[in-house]
Amino acid sequence: MTKPATPRQARSPFARTLPALAVAAVMAGCSLTPTYERPAAPVAADWPAPAPAAPASATRSASELPWADFVGDASLRELIRLALVNNRDLRVAVLNIEQARATWQIRRADQFPTVNLGATGAVQPKTDGSGTNSAYTAGLSFTSWELDLFGRVASLKDAALAQYLASEESRRAVQASLIAAVANTWLNLQTNDELLAITQSTLKTREDSLRLTRLRLDNGASSALDVRQAESLTAGALAALQQQQRLRAQDLNALTLLVGQPLPPSLLVPAPAPAPTADGRSAGPPQARPAPSGGSDVHKVTSVGAIFTEVPAGLPSDLLTRRPDIRQAEQQLIAANANIGAARAAFFPRITLTAAYGTASTGLTNLFENGFWGGTLAGQVLQPIFDAGRNEANLASSQAGRDIAVAQYEKAIQTAFREVADALAGRATLGAQLAAQQAQVDAETDRFRLADLRYRNGVSSYLEVLDSQRSLFLLQQALAQVRLAYWQNQVTLYKVLGGGAAVPPA
Numbered sequence: 243m244t245k246p247a248t249p250r251q252a253r254s255p256f257a258r259t260l261p262a263l264a265v266a267a268v269m270a271g272c273s274l275t276p277t278y279e280r281p282a283a284p285v286a287a288d289w290p291a292p293a294p295a296a297p298a299s300a301t302r303s304a305s306e307l308p309w310a311d312f313v314g315d316a317s318l319r320e321l322i323r324l325a326l327v328n329n330r331d332l333r334v335a336v337l338n339i340e341q342a343r344a345t346w347q348i349r350r351a352d353q354f355p356t357v358n359l360g361a362t363g364a365v366q367p368k369t370d371g372s373g374t375n376s377a378y379t380a381g382l383s384f385t386s387w388e389l390d391l392f393g394r395v396a397s398l399k400d401a402a403l404a405q406y407l408a409s410e411e412s413r414r415a416v417q418a419s420l421i422a423a424v425a426n427t428w429l430n431l432q433t434n435d436e437l438l439a440i441t442q443s444t445l446k447t448r449e450d451s452l453r454l455t456r457l458r459l460d461n462g463a464s465s466a467l468d469v470r471q472a473e474s475l476t477a478g479a480l481a482a483l484q485q486q487q488r489l490r491a492q493d494l495n496a497l498t499l500l501v502g503q504p505l506p507p508s509l510l511v512p513a514p515a516p517a518p519t520a521d522g523r524s525a526g527p528p529q530a531r532p533a534p535s536g537g538s539d540v541h542k543v544t545s546v547g548a549i550f551t552e553v554p555a556g557l558p559s560d561l562l563t564r565r566p567d568i569r570q571a572e573q574q575l576i577a578a579n580a581n582i583g584a585a586r587a588a589f590f591p592r593i594t595l596t597a598a599y600g601t602a603s604t605g606l607t608n609l610f611e612n613g614f615w616g617g618t619l620a621g622q623v624l625q626p627i628f629d630a631g632r633n634e635a636n637l638a639s640s641q642a643g644r645d646i647a648v649a650q651y652e653k654a655i656q657t658a659f660r661e662v663a664d665a666l667a668g669r670a671t672l673g674a675q676l677a678a679q680q681a682q683v684d685a686e687t688d689r690f691r692l693a694d695l696r697y698r699n700g701v702s703s704y705l706e707v708l709d710s711q712r713s714l715f716l717l718q719q720a721l722a723q724v725r726l727a728y729w730q731n732q733v734t735l736y737k738v739l740g741g742g743a744a745v746p747p748a
């Protein structure tokens with residue numbers, strides 16, 4: 243404590259000096275951070291091929307279309323809702339936001355002095371042994387408050403803020419990926435349910451053919467070769483059935499992990515997947531064609547209602563504001579740019595202040611009533627002279643980090659451009675491919691019916707029946723896979739255009 247003084251005499255100079263220094267520190271602060279300029283997008287101004295026109299009803303972009311409006315199936319909507327509540331990856335992303343926000347708040351607090359209330363007391367014997375000396379103090383103090391004249395603390399705060407905003411965008415990207423993953427896994431489950439039904443129907447047909455062939459062998463109307471061929475096809479169908487059952491179980495396990503809880507049985511009822519026509523539109527209510535006489539069921543499905551809503555593609559430049567992963571990469575670039583400012587400021591003097599104001603007394607009871615009031619103010623200036631190249635290396639590291647962030651930002655844009663271009667190519671071709679595949683299944687179904695009829699009437703050999711039966715089974719499987727690719731492409735297009743990233747209001 244300083245020399246004794248009256249409260250008015252001690253308080254006035256200190257009360258005037260400290261605020262003046264604080265104002266000067268704020269006013270004198272400058273930034274050595276390079277001016278941020280968004281790098282030019284290293285992609286073409288338009289897509290590689292003209293984007294197929296979306297239906298006239300598709301007036302909202304993917305980023306403006308809430309996922310609940312994009313998904314038309316009620317069961318899938320409920321599964322996505324459960325996943326957004328229970329998925330652990332999304333929880334981690336939310337907690338990362340909280341951690342980044344706290345880090346930013348710490349950096350922001352560094353710009354202000356930390357004021358502490360302290361009290362001390364000491365009792366020690368006098369040197370002549372005649373008694374004791376007592377000393378008590380109480381007051382406010384702050385230590386080592388840096389006057390940010392060159393923007394070092396502000397740059398670190400700006401970098402932490404950008405990282406916090408990047409974590410927000412990361413959470414949006416995780417949410418969009420989660421919605422797409424749930425939708426794609428659900429589509430896989432629907433397709434495997436369809437393939438399982440096809441395989442069960444095919445197995446039943448082949449078992450019936452095997453019994454018929456054995457009966458004809460017993461009556462001398464068939465050969466042992468026909469029986470062996472029928473047995474081979476039956477065993478193949480049985481193996482395919484086991485495979486489909488395994489794939490369906492794996493789909494359920496994957497969906498359970500994504501949803502984050504056991505799946506409600508009511509949401510797992512297999513539903514026929516609608517199949518669009520060549521132009522991407524539908525042609526009628528879900529219907530399954532009846533099986534031909536003596537043949538396997540053909541799961542041809544068309545629908546008026548689509549599972550997902552069509553979205554327009556827009557322009558490549560729109561991705562800069564729609565895609566959360568691109569916005570995340572840009573915030574990380576801003577953070578790297580701010581780190582350069584902090585590294586540059588390290589070359590300049592660092593000024594810190596320490597101050598205290600309070601009362602002192604030799605007696606505890608009269609500490610605040612009759613104590614001596616006073617204050618101290620001390621400053622320290624540190625100018626780097628020799629650090630063995632540490633500051634230069636730190637600046638070089640920060641500049642290299644900024645260059646890395648630029649490359650990562652440009653790579654994020656290029657990746658987004660490629661993903662959208664691939665999805666648009668799928669939308670332009672998968673509808674026509676699906677229609678052609680359906681026509682091929684129709685033709686092979688009729689061929690199987692005729693071959694079976696000819697064989698039953700003794701006009702052709704059983705080899706023709708076996709060949710058409712084998713081809714029909716393979717084509718039915720291929721049709722289900724193309725249908726899956728079509729709908730999954732719709733999900734992918736919605737995601738890569740920035741859909742599903744909007745966080746609903748709390």
